[in-house]
Amino acid sequence: MVIGADGANSRVAKAIDAGEYAYAIAFQERIKLPEEKMEYYEELAEMYVGDDISPDFYGWVFPKYDHVGVGTGTVINKNAIKQYQTAIRERAADRLEGGKLIKVEAHPIPEHPRPRRVQGRVALVGDAAGYVTKCSGEGIYFAAKSGRMAAEAIVKLSKNGEVLPTEDQIKNTYIRDWDNKYWATYKVLDILQAVFYRNNGAREAFVELCEDEYVQKVTFDSYLYKTVTRGSPVDDIKLLFKTVGSIIRGNQIAKPDAPIAVIDNKRL
Template sequence: MAATISAALAGASSSVVAASSVGRATDVLQRSEVKGAAFASSSRSFGAVRSVVLGEQSSASASAGLKTFNGLRAGSVFKKEYDSLTEAVHAEAAVEEEFTLTIYAGRSSKVLEGRKLRVAVVGGGPAGGCAAETLAQGGIETFMFERKLDNAKPCGGAIPLCMIGEFNLPLDIIDRKVTKMKMISPSNVAVDVGKTLNENEYIGMVRREVLDSYLRDRAQSYGANVINGLFLKMDIPKDDNSPYVLHYNDYSDGSKVGVAKTLEVDAVIGADGANSRVAKDIDAGEYDYAIAFQERIKIPADKMEYYENLAEMYVGDDVSPDFYGWVFPKCDHVAVGTGTVVNKPAIKKYQTATRNRAKDKIAGGEIIRIEAHPIPEHPRPRRVAARVALVGDAAGYVTKCSGEGIYFAAKSGRMCAEAIVQGSGNGTRMVNEADLRVYLEKWDKTYWPTYKVLDILQKVFYRSNPAREAFVEMCADDYVQKMTFDSYLYKTVVPDAEREDNECIPTEEQIQYTIMTNVNLPNSLKRCHSVDKCSQKRSWSGIPCGPLLRNKKFMA
């Protein structure tokens, strides 16, 4: 259900349209083509040039709906570049109804003589592995740090079908192909989910130690240098062209203590998880985080047969006050886990309750591994600083309500690396913050609506046990199931053709009302009191929130 509404809204993000005039540039010229309405003065024209060059938005030319997650975007640090740009670019006024012009913007980044750009990727999970692979393929001298090469993160391990094709993953790393799910309510009412899947559709279940190792090995095959080392800290350069100095302990020789070493690089991608040391070094700010706790349980063969292609999700304040418990099948065992933000000290109590809810189906099982790990609840206030960028859990890219993180980690790592490859001309030039912010703006534009809506949905459905009962009952609806699986498996969106901006992100009341009017479950929803406040309300003074479930419109 969470993915249903988020998918419908994610397509609402708008493209930034800017207008400007031709200017003269010093140093190397960077070209961009933009379309937009004409501006009547040189000052307004130059403002649009600044928007394009520095990755900022003009209120006259960009959607007000395009924002960084939760309004936490850090302020620009481009004053120095902007001052030099003022001297380099002479903006001419242009008055036309519509036009296409070419911008020549000055760049101060230098050509690298006799070497390629050097980039360090700190962390060897899905985000780091995909970033390192993309960098190495793009001609960048790449160094990837990972301390635990056999690391098994406590993660459900579910990946969408589209990820297998998009990231060219081999099928032999998929342990199970889940085609059925059971959503189990606080009163143990179970709803079967998966009726709308065709025979070729499934959710892939992987072990993180297998997936992560494969992605690292593939990055290495393209030329990335994989270092079995623990990143400690980095020295921040004082100018635009000096190197970052990374301090780390090298464990490549099998030493338990490690050998202290340093490495100089031009840019850094922090993919080192929720407790990111890279994030601390750039003062990226803190965030709320959940604790995920998981036990891997070896169960008898007859019990394992039950979970062959089935996953279970339990909701209720006994298993978590703000999340869910799960039983996910692996190759020869099941993963049983839960998570919470609001009551971390009680995580073991919630884990025991999750195990008890599933006790008949995992009876006779033996716990073979126990895992715990922090999971971010929202993106960090600062994700790019100078020539350093955060991706994956280090940036805070885990969705609320569903807790999905693997796909978004891999996607953010690749997108960040692509921005560096493009900005550096395949490693021939130094990069700057403007180059890295290309990744950030693209990411926010594409995925901000998804994160925003899932945040609202968590508040709607995880607020009480009656609300959770309604949530499970609603999952029986065929339309909800189809939309949920389509949005999760393919990361598809349903754009609102009547709107060209991103201002259709709904309020909590609007989502509640949409559920009431689109799903055949009004009685259960009224019982949970989640929508009583708006069940009689059919209009808002705000902006219509576009197609939610069945593309019905709110009346303004």
């Protein structure tokens, strides 16, 4: 048995002809801040939106124990990633003042699962399989979780190493269980990304909605429990109307996005 846990550029995925996925490129600078500046990030993480930062994703300043990660990502305009990184650095400039750059990272992030995640006795997990959620770009939890689910299924199927599991058996356990557990979560986040990151008007709406306590609760619960949690149907209907209102208002106040010359459709 082989479990391909070798990340977005997976050699194992290529070896089994697992098929391609669309991907984002993410860029991150790790910055060590002076102590008094780091205090600001003790209790919060920052998310920045706008077409200066990314035409289809968000920029971030995330605290990482003793430093911050400052970054951004994009699918459709990968060649401009450094320009977007400069923009997030400029937007957060006051808070990052006096910081020392300690590491620069740039890496692909899969946008959806590969067409084939099991071939023969090879199974893919994590980024190799394409398990990063849209909208938040979260992949660490899902990489660990898929590794565990694949391993547990295989140990059980192999009767503790006595028999070799077949492709169908792996598909009917690990892949089926994964899709049952997470398909809806991925789909909802996919829709949210398509709705709220598509232009500056939608991003204004997103920012306005984030002030709503119900939105905050549903978002944090979903993030915590890794499943889309829902409140009462009445609150959901209220939210629907609020969203429409926010999108209309957002489109009225936002400046139009800068045009992108060539939409990047590269796949990995």
